[in-house]
Each structure stands twice: as structure tokens, then as C-alpha cells.
Amino acid sequence: MKINVLGLGYIGLPTALLLAKSGHEVVGVDIDSEKVNSLKKDKLPFEEPGLDELFQKAKKNFRAKTDLEKAEVFIIAVPTPLNPTINVADLSSVKEAGDMIHPYLEKDNLVILESTVPPGTSENLLLPILKKSKLKENDIKLVHSPERAIPGDTLREMKRNDRIIGGLNEDSINMARKIYSDFTEGKIFETDIRTAEMVKLMENTFRDVNIALANEFSRVAEDMGVDIWGAINLANKHPRVDILKPGPGVGGHCISVDPWFLSANSTNSKMINLAREINDAMPNFVLSIVREKVKTIERPTISIFGVAYKGNVDDTRETPAKKIIKLAENEGWRVRCYDPHVKEFEYELFDMHKAVEDSDCILIIADHNEFKKINPTELDMNHKNIVDTRNIIDKEKWKESGFDVKIMGGSNSNWRV
Numbered sequence: 001m002k003i004n005v006l007g008l009g010y011i012g013l014p015t016a017l018l019l020a021k022s023g024h025e026v027v028g029v030d031i032d033s034e035k036v037n038s039l040k041k042d043k044l045p046f047e048e049p050g051l052d053e054l055f056q057k058a059k060k061n062f063r064a065k066t067d068l069e070k071a072e073v074f075i076i077a078v079p080t081p082l083n084p085t086i087n088v089a090d091l092s093s094v095k096e097a098g099d100m101i102h103p104y105l106e107k108d109n110l111v112i113l114e115s116t117v118p119p120g121t122s123e124n125l126l127l128p129i130l131k132k133s134k135l136k137e138n139d140i141k142l143v144h145s146p147e148r149a150i151p152g153d154t155l156r157e158m159k160r161n162d163r164i165i166g167g168l169n170e171d172s173i174n175m176a177r178k179i180y181s182d183f184t185e186g187k188i189f190e191t192d193i194r195t196a197e198m199v200k201l202m203e204n205t206f207r208d209v210n211i212a213l214a215n216e217f218s219r220v221a222e223d224m225g226v227d228i229w230g231a232i233n234l235a236n237k238h239p240r241v242d243i244l245k246p247g248p249g250v251g252g253h254c255i256s257v258d259p260w261f262l263s264a265n266s267t268n269s270k271m272i273n274l275a276r277e278i279n280d281a282m283p284n285f286v287l288s289i290v291r292e293k294v295k296t297i298e299r300p301t302i303s304i305f306g307v308a309y310k311g312n313v314d315d316t317r318e319t320p321a322k323k324i325i326k327l328a329e330n331e332g333w334r335v336r337c338y339d340p341h342v343k344e345f346e347y348e349l350f351d352m353h354k355a356v357e358d359s360d361c362i363l364i365i366a367d368h369n370e371f372k373k374i375n376p377t378e379l380d381m382n383h384k385n386i387v388d389t390r391n392i393i394d395k396e397k398w399k400e401s402g403f404d405v406k407i408m409g410g411s412n413s414n415w416r417v
């Protein structure tokens with residue numbers, strides 16, 4: 001079939017290429033002409049394991065453009081960020097996608113909304129726009145099929161994960177099932193469109209609440225003088241306990257955003273909001289740990305290792321590093337950032353040695369694999385302090401190199417993940 005994929009981001013591009021590789025004629029559409037031009041020059045706009053190899057295999061059936069073409073299927077995978085000041089979903093890109101599609105929409109064409117949206121969006125916002133095509137409602141096929149692949153392992157999960165398809169009607173679901181079956185090895189479960197929208201948000205909210213619990217445990221453990229990493233490791237030996245990992249805060253365009261899509265549309269969300277509050281307070285807690293390390297130093301320099309929102313990705317959206325840097329600057333500290341994965345960031349990025357020059361404390365924020373292999377003896381600093389918010393370094397090795405090591409949530413044990 002001929003398929004338009006609107007939005008060539010972390011979800012849209014891999015989806016477009018998987019469909020192209022499985023034999024569909026795919027037109028990848030993005031309003032960002034720079035992204036389209038870089039794809040035309042065989043350059044991928046972001047890193048994701050296996051994506052380059054897939055691109056080489058798929059490109060004979062794939063064209064990147066800034067405008068749509070007539071097709072049987074239109075997949076919407078555009079960003080749905082949060083309006084940060086009011087914590088409400090910004091659905092302008094979904095509206096724009098609908099406005100781009102309806103002039104091309106013909107009877108029996110299928111529209112798939114993959115973007116994460118508040119429950120009710122497909123029927124209340126997108127469907128009325130698609131009806132501008134003058135098609136009758138039962139001539140329009142519309143489903144919501146949320147993507148649940150995890151950044152950093154997207155392609156493997158896109159193929160292996162089970163998939164939910166919420167449809168306006170049976171015909172819509174059946175057509176979508178055929179499309180996804182071309183690359184999905186997982187099971188495909190059917191439901192109504194609003195339930196599918198809700199399921200996606202519940203998945204990410206479940207994770208946010210559980211990360212908040214792990215973060216709260218790490219703060220309580222500091223009060224108790226317990227090593228949270230060892231305690232979590234042992235608690236998870238229980239057959240029905242799976243405590244997640246404490247961290248410096250929750251970033252990414254999903255987990256830190258999606259819970260608000262539920263709470264903004266309901267007056268009954270209390271735990272959801274509290275979890276967001278706990279996770280968004282972690283940067284302040286991290287800063288209090290660093291402050292303890294540098295309190296005797298006038299105008300200290302801090303080296304932030306890892307500005308991505310998590311390990312082994314180049315994505316800095318909603319990264320906790322931004323809040324930590326802003327808080328540090330407001331204390332009058334100098335901040336130098338180093339991240340082996342991130343190419344562009346709103347703060348200057350240094351290479352590792354430059355980032356630690358004259359520095360008084362290294363602060364590990366993203367758990368990049370590269371940081372586990374650093375040889376601390378090579379680091380020349382003013383004061384040899386390191387705060388590891390991810391418990392990824394070999395504490396003994398760093399201590400032997402003269403570093404004062406603090407693992408967030410850790411006490412005197414050297415448990416590592």
C-alpha cells in the first residue's frame with residue numbers, strides 16, 4: 001500500500017522505515033525541511049541503534065518530503081508536548097496533521113493516530129477535521145494505535161511488543177491490523193478508540209508513579225543511613241516486587257508529560273500529581289548533595305556528565321539536567337557540560353577533559369555506558385569530588401584515585417546496578 005507518515009521523529013521515522021522495508025511505498029512527511037533534506041542526503045536526524053542499517057534497506061521504498069501525497073493510509077506521529085506553564089496537552093500538531101490530510105482523504109482511506117493524546121482527542125478533535133473532506137463518518141477509517149517502543153531500543157521493541165489498536169469501527173481496526181502485522185511480531189489487541197488513548201497514558205503514568213516511589217525511597221534511605229541500591233536489590237528478590245531505580249529526575253517527552261494528560265482532564269488524580277511533584281523535586285535534592293560537597297569552595301565549578309534525559313540516547317527533551325544547571329547557576333556556580341551522545345544543547349558542550357578542567361565536582365546525570373569506563377586517574381581537577389545519581393561508577397576505583405565519591409541514595413556500601 002501507499003502510506004504517508006506525518007512526523008519523522010523518534011517514532012515516526014522508525015515506523016516509516018519498518019513499513020517501507022516490509023514493502024509498502026512510504027512517503028515520510030515532516031514540516032522541518034532541514035530534517036527532510038538531511039534524510040535526502042542519507043543522514044539520520046538522531047541516533048537509534050539499528051536505524052542506519054534499516055534506513056539503507058528501506059530507502060528504496062521511502063521518500064522524505066514536506067508535503068503529502070494521495071495514499072491509502074495516513075499515519076500521524078507528530079509531537080504532543082505539554083504547555084509547561086499550564087500542564088495541558090499542546091495538540092496543535094495533531095490539528096495541523098488533520099488539516100494536511102483531509103484534502104487528500106478518500107473513501108476507505110485509513111488514518112492512524114500514533115501520537116500520545118488525552119482520551120477523547122481522536123473523536124472530538126481529529127475526526128471533525130477529517131470530516132472536512134466531505135466524507136461521511138462511516139466512510140472514514142480512523143484508529144488510535146499508541147507506540148510503546150522504548151527510546152534506545154526502539155526498533156527491537158517496535159517489532160516485538162504487543163500492540164493496541166483502538167478503532168472507530170471494525171473496518172478501521174481490520175485495515176490497521178493488516179498494516180501492523182507486516183512488521184509486528186507481537187500480539188495485536190483490539191479495543192475502542194478512547195480506551196486505546198487511555199491505555200497509553202496509564203502505561204506511562206504507572207512508570208512515573210513507580211519511579212517516584214524509588215526516588216522517595218532514595219531520599220528516605222539517606223535519612224536512615226541505608227544504601228538504597230542494596231536495599232532495592234534485595235527487596236526485588238520478592239516474587240511480586242519490582243522497585244525501579246532512583247534517579248536525578250524524570251525526563252523525556254513521554255513519562256514526564258503523559259501523566260498530565262490524565263490529570264489535566266480529571267479532578268480525581270491525586271497520586272498522579274504527587275508522583276510528578278516528587279520526580280520534579282529530584283533536581284533540587286541532587287543539588288543539595290552537590291552543595292554539601294562544595295560548600296567550602298568559593299564559586300565552585302561543577303562538571304555535568306550527561307545532559308540527555310537518560311543513558312545512551314541523544315535526546316535532551318525535558319532532561320533533568322536543564323533544571324539542575326539552572327539551579328547551579330543561580331547559586332553562582334560555574335557549570336561545564338559533557339555528553340558523548342548529545343550533539344546540540346542549549347548550554348555549551350565540552351569534551352570530557354575540558355569539562356573537568358579546574359572543576360570541583362563531577363555530577364553524573366545520564367547513565368551513559370561511556371561513564372562506566374572512565375579512568376579516574378586521567379582526570380585533572382581542582383577538587384576530586386564526584387556525585388553519581390545513577391550508581392553506575394566503580395566506587396572503589398574512583399576512591400583509590402583520590403576521589404571523594406557520593407552515590408545518591410547510597411551510604412557506605414558499594415552496591416552497583
Ligand code: SAJ
Nearest residue numbers: 147148149150203207244245247250251252254255309310
Ligand atoms: N528513570 C528513572 N528510573 C527508572 C527508569 C527511568 O529515573 O527506573 C528515568 C529515566 O532516567 C528517564 C525517565 O525516567 O529520565 C524516562 O525513561 P524511561 O526509560 O522510563 O522511559 P522513556 O521515556 O524512554 O520511554 C517510555 C516507555 N514507557 C514505559 O516504559 C511504560 C516506553 O515504553 C514508551 O514508548 C515511551 O515512554 C513513550 O514514548 O511513551
